[in-house]
Amino acid sequence: EVQLVESGGGLIKPGGSLRLSCAVSGFTFSNAWMTWVRQAPGKGLEWVGRIKSRTEGGTTDYAAPVKGRFTISRDDSQNTLYLQMNSLKTEDTAVYYCTATLDYGVYKYWGQGTLVTVSS
Amino acid sequence: SSELTQDPAVSVALGQTVRITCQGDSLRSYYASWYQQKPGQAPLLVLYGKNIRPSGIPDRFSGSGSGNTASLAITGAQAEDEADYYCNSRDSSGIHLEVFGGGTKLTVL
Numbered sequence: 094e095v096q097l098v099e100s101g102g103g104l105i106k107p108g109g110s111l112r113l114s115c116a117v118s119g120f121t122f123s124n125a126w127m128t129w130v131r132q133a134p135g136k137g138l139e140w141v142g143r144i145k146s147r148t149e150g151g152t153t154d155y156a157a158p159v160k161g162r163f164t165i166s167r168d169d170s171q172n173t174l175y176l177q178m179n180s181l182k183t184e185d186t187a188v189y190y191c192t193a194t195l196d197y198g199v200y201k202y203w204g205q206g207t208l209v210t211v212s213s
Numbered sequence: 214s215s216e217l218t219q220d221p222a223v224s225v226a227l228g229q230t231v232r233i234t235c236q237g238d239s240l241r242s243y244y245a246s247w248y249q250q251k252p253g254q255a256p257l258l259v260l261y262g263k264n265i266r267p268s269g270i271p272d273r274f275s276g277s278g279s280g281n282t283a284s285l286a287i288t289g290a291q292a293e294d295e296a297d298y299y300c301n302s303r304d305s306s307g308i309h310l311e312v313f314g315g316g317t318k319l320t321v322l
Binding site for chain 2: 128130137138139140143154156190195196197199200203205
């Protein structure tokens with residue numbers, strides 16, 4: 094059974110930092126592209142960024158609103174995906190989902206999401 | 214433009230056919246993928262590529278595309294199909310970037 098379990102969300106003040114984790118099981122994590130998607134309360138889905146597998150260069154791409162502030166990384170030995178979020182803004186408040194990605198835009202498996210609230 | 218545009222809301226009578234559309238420049242070059250999201254749940258991939266349904270997705274879901282428009286059709290809509298639907302594709306402003314449409318709320322009457 095495929096499982097993606099996000100953790101690390103919570104309440105953080107503007108300007109603060111937070112690291113989200115996504116623990117994966119049930120498929121070969123090291124071969125997978127992984128993507129973070131977020132959803133602000135009552136709003137639509139927003140692509141945050143993606144990391145390719147190490148064999149495909151392990152390269153990352155980010156949406157414009159988070160580029161330079163967020164960093165996606167992976168630990169294939171621990172089957173874990175990370176999202177380091179710095180200089181957080183109130184508009185970063187959202188549920189953050191990690192997804193296992195078949196191809197550009199094709200997110201086959203999703204976690205249950207973790208809520209990040211940025212507020213003073 | 215990097216946007217994908219969807220109608221905010223669509224309704225369909227039970228058992229009828231409904232088409233949900235997604236418009237954007239990138240769709241002239243890339244396929245759309247489609248996600249269903251019910252309240253309180255994570256999104257679910259229902260269609261991708263050239264009309265590919267993941268395992269477990271009913272065959273009443275189908276996709277098509279023409280020009281800058283991708284469409285998700287539900288033939289014989291069921292009550293359980295009531296949900297938000299999102300399209301996704303590459304971002305035409307950066308081919309390694311991706312973008313979601315704003316979502317369509319489907320109501321089954």
